[in-house]
Amino acid sequence: MKGFKFIHIVTASITMLVLVSTILFQSVNAQGTPSKGTTGGPNVTVAGNKTTIIMGGSNETSSPTSGTAASGNMSGFTKASNLMINGKTFPIKYNITSGKLLALVPDNDKATLVAVMSPGETGKMVFTIELPRNVIDSKGQGNTDTKFVVKIDHKDVDYKQVANNLNARILGIDFSKGDRVVEITGTQMRP
Numbered sequence: 001m002k003g004f005k006f007i008h009i010v011t012a013s014i015t016m017l018v019l020v021s022t023i024l025f026q027s028v029n030a031q032g033t034p035s036k037g038t039t040g041g042p043n044v045t046v047a048g049n050k051t052t053i054i055m056g057g058s059n060e061t062s063s064p065t066s067g068t069a070a071s072g073n074m075s076g077f078t079k080a081s082n083l084m085i086n087g088k089t090f091p092i093k094y095n096i097t098s099g100k101l102l103a104l105v106p107d108n109d110k111a112t113l114v115a116v117m118s119p120g121e122t123g124k125m126v127f128t129i130e131l132p133r134n135v136i137d138s139k140g141q142g143n144t145d146t147k148f149v150v151k152i153d154h155k156d157v158d159y160k161q162v163a164n165n166l167n168a169r170i171l172g173i174d175f176s177k178g179d180r181v182v183e184i185t186g187t188q189m190r191p
Helices: 002-027
Strands: 043-047 050-055 060-061 079-085 088-098 099-107 111-119 125-132 149-152 161-163 168-175 182-184
Touching: 043 168, 079 099, 088 099, 099 125, 125 182, 149 168, 168 182
Parallel strands: 043 079
Antiparallel strands: 043 050, 060 079, 079 088, 088 125, 099 111, 111 182, 125 168, 149 182, 161 168
16 A cells, blocks of 8 residues: 555656646647737637646736726736636635746646646745635535645645635635745645
């Protein structure tokens, strides 16, 4: 049994390394100029067990640098990344200090949202993300909210639930210079 666990961990680590390497390689080699109002981030599509990442797309939008959102419903968030699941687009709002979000990848089988990061060099690094309940949630008995499981580079970490309402939950996750992959696991994810 120990050998099986080791192989499973190694396989998962290699898979994540290949995903991160591919994203980083593609973002360095992406050609073309992003369209106005976009940062040229990856476009992630999931259909069944197949995940497609297209670099240089227009899935990530930024608001003015003053911190006010371009649309009135951003609730203080300055960026959004469009997450595609089975052909439907879900805007995931976020803020990140001293770093950059390279991709958001859903893993429906594990009810997990994977964020691939490029951390900055200095300063306090915080990833704040709004999780729409119609995309991912964590529920317990009696349909009550339970904690998400958050991992950074496969290690459990604490986070702060900044806010929640009927439509979404907002998490604040501290990360450091060497951190690359944030996994947020709930109990349910949109199929």
